[in-house]
Amino acid sequence: MTALAATSLAAGPSNAVPPLTPCALKRTDAHHSVGLDTWNTAYPRPDRQLDAVMVFLSFPDSVPRTTPTELTADHFPATSRFFERASYGKFTLRPHAVRSWLPMPSASTAYAIRRDWNSARRSAYLRDALAASDPRVDFSRYDIVYFVADPDAPGVNSDATKVVNLESPLRADGTDIRRVVTVFERHPPDRLVLAHETGHVFDLPDLYHRPPDDRGDWDTYVGDWDLMGSQFGLAPDLFAWHKWKLGWLESRQVSCVQAAGGEGTRLALEPLGASGPAVTGAAGAGGAGGAMEGAAGVAAGGGTKLAVVRTGRDSALAFEVRGRVGNDGAVCSQGVLVYRVRSEAVSGGGPIEVLDAHPDTAACPEDSVYPPLADAPVGLGESFTVPGEDVRVEVESRTVAGAWGVRISTG
Structure with a gap:
């Protein structure tokens, strides 16, 4: 009997999953690939x-x-x-x-x-x-x-x-x-x-970075923001991308943002952990042009949870709202979390990396597993341009139902 701890059974057999949007990455031969066009039936x-x-x-x-x-x-x-x-x-x-x-x-x-x-x-x-x-x-x-x-x-x-x-x-x-x-x-x-x-x-990967000789910080990839990065995280809920892969989010809850000029794409993102009934009468996002996706009054947990911009054959940018609800009750800072997804990266090799909207500051030094990323989300009234990509996100409003009005510009 040969036992391989978290290194075997890479691609394996697969089953097709329900129709996905164009921004869904394909599963690769990487161990615990975060691609989600098929499900590895070995798991x-x-x-x-x-x-x-x-x-x-x-x-x-x-x-x-x-x-x-x-x-x-x-x-x-x-x-x-x-x-x-x-x-x-x-x-x-x-x-x-x-x-x-x-x-x-x-x-x-x-x-x-x-x-x-x-x-x-x-x-x-x-x-x-x-x-x-x-x-x-x-x-x-x-x-x-x-x-x-x-x-x-x-x-x-x-x-x-x-x-x-x-x-x-x-x-x-x-x-x-x-x-x-x-x-x-x-x-x-x-x-x-x-x-x-x-x-x-x-079939979820390790999201921590194991430093040489185990000396150094293990949490530089995702910090507190996902259980697969650290079980000690202040916001340990699984990323919306993982929930999409596992079948907990439906494709209608994922907005695939295409290249758009002018005012960009506006949408309402529900907090990742929200699962209760929404309040009707939500206020619209500020600014002109572009329809907001996700109508007010839709039950929370059933609205849009994830926005994705495809950046390559095996890569994408993901946008989700993290707030003090559900498994994230102890979150350090709230807002739109931005992270990069790479389906060809192996478990432990950075398949998901959180992008820091506040690279010059840190937060919650006494409690966070990695304070430099504890304040990573884009807050209300803030904007963030992704380094190396022509992609910009602006957080324009919050509705009375708890959704966040977001504008994403590409190209």
């Missing part, structure tokens, strides 16, 4: 209820100081609630926890658990974990598998928590298990860490 798509099993593993060199019930509560219902809000109720993650410790045959130290894990030791761990749990678990019933290690065992390293993709799947109960989430978190764990790892199960 479950979270557009329905999925069932996950949590298996708790103990070791002969340690007596657990916690219970499976306590460790389950470390992650649920918080993880399910995150996805419920992020998906606007379109996806439900239902956990099923084994209520007792299942003994592994070898000491925790024997597996040499670490972030960059030796593949032979990792494979031995997975084989032993499956053998220990198969008599108690019918794996054919589950879409996702979490192997949770005793956090107090001496050989357990929390940096090793990750998704392991398998070139040769494990086999149990007539089911191929192609990926496993190996959980080595402390008690209590990092905030939203299981949601981050579960994102990989749905």
Whole structure:
């Protein structure tokens, strides 16, 4: 068995997704490509209820100081609630926890658990974990598998928590298990860490930058603005682009902005996290010329969430509103967030990069994972020209319904 942690299963088989706008990038061979014209069927798509099993593993060199019930509560219902809000109720993650410790045959130290894990030791761990749990678990019933290690065992390293993709799947109960989430978190764990790892199960990439020798800042690509960048982010909701890929946004909620002179294209963008009913009687955006897209009175969560300008075969600019609602309740600054999308970039290689509308300032130094990007959004009354592109965004108004009036000029 060959196990590759977040490096295998790149392109894989695909299913077509519903008709997309011209600004939708094609999925490439890059691992966890953010292209979204097709869905990689090697991964479950979270557009329905999925069932996950949590298996708790103990070791002969340690007596657990916690219970499976306590460790389950470390992650649920918080993880399910995150996805419920992020998906606007379109996806439900239902956990099923084994209520007792299942003994592994070898000491925790024997597996040499670490972030960059030796593949032979990792494979031995997975084989032993499956053998220990198969008599108690019918794996054919589950879409996702979490192997949770005793956090107090001496050989357990929390940096090793990750998704392991398998070139040769494990086999149990007539089911191929192609990926496993190996959980080595402390008690209590990092905030939203299981949601981050579960994102990989749905073919989402790492958005952080791993510096050489692990020295330096990991959060320079997206800062606080997406769970796949940091589980500690002040605004950890998934980017609208990711929600489009996962099937949580419909194409009618995405505005593809074509080259337009004069007054540009005006539209109303709903905050990404909004999902409640909108208030009627919204005020129009200021300025003349060009119709505003997205009428007032449309239920929030169903209006326009994302604007996209195509900049190349494999690249685009994305515009979305981030505010203090939903998963972004602790956001540092509100406004229109602008980011670059590259479908040919691999996981960890900058497939999404936030563009800073205020490059000379920072914000929330005590709480942000990367203060230079904490004030990245374009605020009300401000404008921003994307460096290297002939694209300009102006934030002209906010409606009583909460939508933001935006004008995007290209060419």
